[in-house]
Amino acid sequence: MKRTVFKALTWLLAAVLTFGSLAACTDESADQTKYLPVTVFDGSSLLYSIVRPRASSDEVTLIADGLAEKLSELTSTEVKPVSDLLSKDESTKNANPEILLGLTERDESAAAHERLRYNDWSVTVTEYKILISAHLPENLKLAADWFVSKLTKGSDGKITLGEVYTHSSEGGISLEIDGAPVSDFVLVTAEKATEKETAFAEKFRLEIAQKTNVVLKTVTDKTEKAEHEIVVGNTSRGTAKAVNEFGYSAEISDGSLYLNAGCTTAYDALLSEITAKYLKDKTDVTSDSAISGEIASDLRFMSSNVCFTEDYDNEYRMHCLAETYLKYKPDVLCLQEARPELTSMITSIIGSSYATVPFTGTDRPLVYQQMLYRSDLFELVDYGFTRFRENVIPWGVSWAVLKRISDGKQFCAMSTHYSIITDTYDPGEQNNVKGVELRKNDTETVLGVIEAVRSSYAEIPVILGGDFNANMGSDDLRALDRSEFMRNAIETADIYANKNTHTAHDFSIMPHTGTGMIDHIYTSTDTVTVLRQDLVADGVVIQGSDHCPVYADVILR
Secondary structure, three states, X not given: OHHHHHHHHHHHHHHHHHHHHHHHHHOOOHHHHHHOEEEOEEOOEEOOEEEEOOOOOHHHHHHHHHHHHHHHHHHOOOOOOEEOOOOOOOOOOOOOOEEEEOOOOOHHHHXXXXXXXXXXXXXXXXXXXXXXXXXXXXXXXXXHHHHHHHHHOOOOOEEEOOOEEEEOOOOOOOEEEOOEEHHHOEEEEOOOOOHHHHHHHHHHHHHHHHHHOOOOEEEEOOXXXXXXXXXXXXXXXXXXXXXXXXXXXXXXXXXXXXEEEOOHHHHHHHHHHHHHHOOEEOOOOOOOOHHHOOOOOOEEEXXXXXOOOOOOOHHHHHHHHHHHHHHHOOOEEEEEOOOHHHHHHHHHHHOOOEEEOOOXXXXXXXXXXXXXXXXXXXXXXXXXXXXXXXXXXOOEEEEEEEEEOOOOOEEEEEEEEOOOOOOOOOOOOOHHHXXXXXXHHHHHXXXXXXXXXXXXXXXXXXXXEEEOOOOOOOHHHHHHHOOOOEEEHHHHOOEOOOOOEOOEOOOOOOOOEOOOOOEEEEEEOOOEEEEEEEEOOOOOHHHOOOEOOEEEEEEEO
């Protein structure tokens, strides 16, 4: 207790001295003080306590412990997180200097979470609280790491008052209920809802969040009625009454959706019906849609390593990837590590508008660099596959010459996966020695295939995508970077992704900055104009593979 009081007094004294001296110098109004520095630690004293929810999951507890460990290193003193349990004389809104990690029992935490979309995270600095907020544990860790990095980059233990840093994720699909956007709805339960009603409401809320990136506000029936509501169970708003043979009911009335069921099993069945019947996907994805911005391109090319691991549910993974492909609607989709069974799962979901290049010969079962194209827009003219080496996993390069039906314009699409030496794929000498030499040879092979294609189809536009297992500018890719006609799309695009973003990541972990961009798209600069190069990273696609899909919007000249 003495230590807590001392810390609080120290913090208040530092604040008074800081705010007082600066205010005296500037002689400005109180509004101008919101950008003054706040001292988080001074010398060996951490002036804030780390507060986590007392019902934290194991993941959140580990994040809190990790944050405390890093702040202990910065202050050279032992720091331990505490729970948000309040004493008798404290309220959920207090003036204690606290770092609030996640959704704590503090008013500020709830407000910060309400502002966040499902896949976003933020760090907010208020007068007495530093809020580290996210809905997902993996994003909470990213926010905590960012906070520490902010303090260690010449900050002298200070952070700016009034600062709000929000990391915005990719938007989800656009869902509607009875013509109104899901984001316009609030979720309503009875003030004394049953356990099964509360559990269903949370499941439904999570279902919508995962699909749309929108976290619905949840209220009780004691609040004022909103224009659009999803009403769960027996409430003062009324209830859905027409129970069917499965023991549940769903009715739309006056712009609101009323849901009810007799038991947990019936509620689970109800959730499936709502997803199929009432949540209508209104995402309009075309070449000039919101995903493309205002870019009017000829063609969207996407490259995606689907990962042929057996450690996860492949059917579920391929559904996650297929959902992404349907959202972005590439004209040509080049896959890597796509074993026949994985390709079949994807094609069964994305529909008949995509055709698969029918690679033939003895290599066909081993052509993991599969290629799909919009058969309603293009005709297949020619194709082939070249392996880099025999007697190993069939890394290589596949290619297809396609003709646009509308004007007869031809181009060559290519998909590649460069060699890598690991225990999983190709055991051998060190990857950073022997692997580099192998990838240099892979580059020479790819250039040879491109030259062969262009000798048969003079000056044909070429678009090459794949997992190169090499970073931008590395020796492995030097020959490709210095070739007469091929360039990395990120170097020539008007709009492009952060060059320091990892495209490879752990499953269900958002990519981070560093030196891990190993998935690339190259284009022939004499015949292709790249308008946009980007990668896809959201809560759906990161569950499907350990690589982010990359894509380019281009014009064929």
